[in-house]
Amino acid sequence: MIHHPGLSEPRTKEEWRAYLDAKPPLRPTMPPLDDYLAMSEGERETFNDERHRYHSALVILKTPPMQRIHRQIKRKLLLNANPPPGARPGLVIDGPPTVGKSTLVKTFAAEFEHGLRRRHPERFVRKPGDDYVPVAYVSVPAGCTPKMLSSAHAKYMCLELPRSATSEAITTRVLEAIRRCGTELIIIDDVHFLDVSVKDGKLTNDHLKNLANFAAATFVYTGVEVEDSGLFLEGGHSERATQTGGRFTLFQLDRFSIKTETDAREWALVIKGMEDALALFRHKTGMLAAQHWEYLHDRTNGSIASLSILIREAALEAVESGTERITKKMMDEIVLPRASEQSYRAKRKRKRHSSSGKGQDDLGCAAG
Template sequence: MAPLPPEDVECLHPGLAEPRMKEDWFAYVFYDPPSRPFLPSYEVYLAMDGAERRRLNRIRNRYHSALVLAWTPAVQHFETEITELLAANEMAPPGARLGLLIDGPPTVGKSTLVKMIARKFEQELREDFPERFVPERLGSYVPVVYISLTDQVTPKQISLAIARYLNVPTSGTKDTIDDRVLTALTASGTQLIIFDDLHFLDCSLKEGRASNDHIKFLANHAPCTIVGTGVDLENSPLLSEGGPIGPRTKSARPKSPASGPRTQTAGRFSRQELAPFALDSNDRILQWVAVIRSLESSLALYQHKEESLTRRHWRYLHERTDGSIAGLHALIRRSAVRAVQQGTEAITREIMDSIVLSYAHERAYAKVTELKSRQAATEAKKQSQKQRAADGTA
């Protein structure tokens, strides 16, 4: 088979993967999402032959799949928190530096948020200190380390993950690897370490408690700011020795952090919550609507009515996604692709209703619709009673 021309080679890669090594992270930092494709007139589009139209549709689907997460007030808040921590820790004396834990339910966008902020941090470093990124130093200066933890992670696995990320040899004992990792973090000029999915530190198990201690060890000895994300961290033994017993041990009632002594991690990390969008004030409603508008204005569809989602369906989109930014992006991306494939060329309520989101989102929406049905039935009953009373009076 003849090789693809150079301009098509990029298309062999399906997209960005979760960073596991510094090269993966650099790819994310340098990555530019597909630009909005040029759309010929609708008449020209309809007159295209099958191959031409399929090629344009594929380009549009690629573009819609990469719609960028909006820089919401929550992202802006955590950007301020993280950049302030980085500045406060940069030349701090030896010892544990201040860290941050971002706690919240699944699908609110914690992982995406920290990657966005870290990416911007490194991009600004590249702009402000280009001499640190000259070709002969490329790869030796690694300001950001991003580690996504796995289930029941052990201290050695944490060090191995950092070692692989930095291309450090992984043979030898845990102490040997730890020494290499600490040396590499210093030599690489690492300023920010992100531990994603910290809830996988099941601290009720022996290895889990040791992993908690290992995070403390890194905070003590690595000259870096550590930011962690996770689910229900407030009630985890990461912050308290009195946390719940893990799923593979004997069951017990979960204890609150106040029921046990605080860990050293609790004294060195602040905890802040990232919650789903709530429509509990005019300001929050306007923020939610602004997120929808930013996504809707980016659509490359022929028949979509301008701001129809923003003006007509903002509350439905909140109910449908339970206020989850990740759910909102998933619904709009899927709907845009389906609108192209089905030829409707517009995201409508019917299109959105036909999309099946995650189990959690669908279950939450089912509860909303059930509650609305009960309220409608109650209201209809009241109206019927009023009508019968009025008829009797007459």
């Protein structure tokens, strides 16, 4: 049997465990450049294949915004460890696409469960029947209904359900499984797929509140433009706004900015973190962060996802081309996702107009 080399989004507890157990490719030990050049063609191809696998994954950086929100999630878990019965406080992480919301919550959840494995290995001994499932990760499907959401939870917990099972019956089974399996952290990703303007969306929104009421776990939601989606209005009824708005803390995760010196320094540190991880012979680490931090912000619009794509793809090209370094010219030739490319074109146009105007003003001042 041939196994797919990559990891997909976990849909079940078994896939989540596979995600936790997966080891990223290690950085190859870099020989002296002369030794590399002296390799046979076959040896060089094998070594470069290792570098390609490594650069394909590269690193997941713990950026300052990620660290700040991780601290908040940990604090909520500690707060919810032994409270009286009832709904526990939760978190909503809102932000535009490609800022790393899903990566942020999965990284925290993975570290949380790995910590439990170290401290309480006895809990993870596999036994017949229900096992220990401290983390549940569910992604909201498009056009989600209460039954679809409960079914996604049931699929994650690997529950066998009769085809005729109602939404209420599935939810009851899910809540029982959460209790029996000791689930402490429940992540519900892509909550923006709940369309609260339609009946099913309102019902699903209320269904989320019902889960939070009866599951003794900390809930973390992520989504795009969640604050304006109606999630905090429980299906659009303003008189019930406090039911979720009163329990869930909202955190905004935005694209990186370079408007202030602090912002620019954080952005440059992210770039340098990726540079430090590269396995290239001639690339001077820190060069991109020092010389091209503003260009990289323009190219990616401050998106951590686009930055990762750009640097990883440039690293692959640096190996393939034999240049062994990342240059601005090389990055210019890489086509990023459409949103980043559109933003970059717009910024270049604005800068051309701005520099054109400045030149005329400077000439006038000098003449005066």
